[in-house]
Amino acid sequence: MAETAAALNEQSAMIRQTAREFAEKEIKPIVMEYDESQEFPKELFSKLGGLGFLGITFPEEYGGAGLSPLESAIIIEELARVDPSTALGVAAHNGLCTNHIFLFAGEVQKKKYLPDLCSGKKLGGWGLTEVFSGSDAGGMRTVAVKEGNKWILNGSKNFITHGSVGETFVVLAVTDKTKQGAISAFLLEKGMPGFSVGKKENKLGMRSSDTCQLIFDNVRVPAENLIGSEGEGFKQALQILDGGRISIGALSVGLAQGALDASIKYAKERHQFGKTLSEFQGIQFKLADMAMEIEAARLLVYNAAEMKMRGENITLAAAQAKLFASETAVRAANEAVQIHGGYGFIKEFPVEKFYRDVKLLTIGEGTSEVQRMVIARNLLK
Ligand SMILES: Cc1cc2nc3c(=O)[nH]c(=O)nc-3n(C[C@H](O)[C@H](O)[C@H](O)COP(=O)(O)OP(=O)(O)OC[C@H]3O[C@@H](n4cnc5c(N)ncnc54)[C@H](O)[C@@H]3O)c2cc1C
Known part of the structure; x- marks a missing residue:
């Protein structure tokens, strides 16, 4: 792997190593x-729970890993x-519902x-999006009457990650x-009378991630299940999305790095015109641009994560990191398929899947257009 220049302390480097070995x-x-x-x-997620990856940043007193x-x-x-796909499930479980x-x-x-939730005994889902309200989440129609x-x-919720496999939901x-x-x-909680799972989506990418509709038909929710105060939910959701965007940024960096690693390997192996692809300057320039953009994206994501760690306002930094990293990942996945030629188009090579999975990253947790709106609002306020 083309290594990152971002300096990590010993513990963070060890965590990277553990996650990498597990993934491999x-x-x-x-x-x-x-x-x-x-x-x-499901079995894979039990193992992720065992590693502490389903309660990553939560304090140990709640069963979290305290990272x-x-x-x-x-x-x-x-x-x-x-x-x-696995990373999406981990990001949504940690960053949306549990957070x-x-x-x-x-x-x-x-x-x-x-x-x-932190142990992975139960998976969490987070329901904001509806059929008629996506980017304009405030236009939701699901109602709760006391x-x-x-x-x-x-009402109902649309495109909910862990809709059918989740048991605990924030709605x-x-x-x-x-x-x-x-x-x-x-x-x-799954099993409350009137709370059911609707259609499971058949998707372009992120296909092993569970994406479903949730339906609420006179669900009687105990008053103590209100989170915080009445009327504060939207403000809470915006703060959750700020953190979630760092996760989607990180996911984008990882996907792009996977596409670059596969491209370097392939370019060194594949011969055309009596040379390896890696000997052609046209291919070298593609690899160089990919590596440079990925590193820039990584630094934006890590910077936003460090700002979060220091308790600073991350709205602008998280939107910039998510926008840049996801669009970098789209370009990297596209170039990776190009470098693989016809072999990039078939399922034996990992770049085919990266190319399908990547498109979610400019859509989920706020589209690229929404990130630009957030960034501009911050500049002009
Ligand atoms: C696999 C997957 C998993 C998901 N998981 C979850 C989940 O767990 N929980 C959850 O609540 N949601 C989830 N979502 C929903 C996701 O967050 C929404 O799809 C996303 O916010 C976009 O909403 P939309 O699909 O309704 O698109 P729309 O809002 O209809 O947007 C369509 C297009 O119009 C553009 N657009 C909209 N408004 C403007 C504007 N003002 N200016 C310029 N352009 C604009 C958008 O950028 C986009 O390009 C998931 C979606 C997918 C596909």
């Missing part, structure tokens, strides 16, 4: 099997270098839900239709 040994051999079947790799945001980025990067509970739920809720000591939830719903942005967050 446990994930690489089964990647294409799960991609083809679109089955969720830093930078170490979280490194783990996601290393998993994505081998399988972006929402950790940052905003009360102590009783944290003690009840976090240990099972009735005594319960909230009655009606955003409108709690006052008369007020703009009066949205609240609720803790839902």
Whole structure:
């Protein structure tokens, strides 16, 4: 692997090594099997839980591994270098559902839900997006109406990672239709009457990641399952997305690095015109540009992770890191297929899958257009 220049301390370097070895040994051999079947790799996620990768940054008192945001980025990067789908599940479980509970739920809720999430005994999902509201998440139609000591939830959520395999969900719903942005967050458990899983999506990439619709038909949610205060859900969600964007940035860096590693290997092996591809300057320049952009993306992602670690506002840094890293990954995956020629188009070579998986990264957790809106808003405020 073309190594990063970013300096890591001893612990972070060891975590990178552990994640890399795990990905090479446990994930690489089964990647294409799960991609083809679109089955969720449950056993693999139990192993990830055993390593602490399903509770990466959460304190040990809740069963977490107590690692830093930078170490979280490194783990996601290393998993994505081998399988972006697995990395997506790890990023969503940690950064969306579990982090929402950790940052905003009360102590009783944290003690009840976090240990099972951090160990991987239960997987988490986070429901913001709906059929009619994606980028404009505030336009959601799912409603929660208070009735005594319960909230009655009606509506649906779309494209929810871990929709069918997850057991604990954070769901955003409108709690006052008369007020703009009066949205609240609720803790839902699989098995609550009226809470069901709809269509499982048949996807272009990230195929072993479980993406489903969630349906709420008069779900009676106990009042104590409200997360934080009524009406604060949207603000909470925006903060969760800031952190999530660092994870998607890290995933993008890992995917791009995987595409570059495969391209270097292939360019050294493949002969045309009596030379290896790596001897042609046209190919060398592609590799050089890929490596330079990936390193720049990595530094933006690590910088945002370190800002998070210091408790600074990360809205701008996370949007810039996610936008640059995801668009870098799209270019890297594209060039990797080009360098492989026809072999890049067939499933025996990993770049074929990178090329399919990568497109989610400029869409999920805020599209590239939304990141530009966030960046511009920060510049002009
Ligand atoms: C595999 C997968 C997993 C996902 N997991 C989750 C999950 O776990 N939880 C969850 O809540 N959601 C999840 N999502 C949803 C994801 O976050 C949304 O798809 C994304 O936010 C975009 O919303 P949309 O698909 O409705 O697109 P739209 O918002 O309809 O956007 C369509 C296009 O219009 C552009 N656009 C929209 N508004 C503007 C504007 N004002 N200016 C310029 N361009 C604009 C967009 O950038 C995009 O290019 C997932 C999606 C996928 C595909």
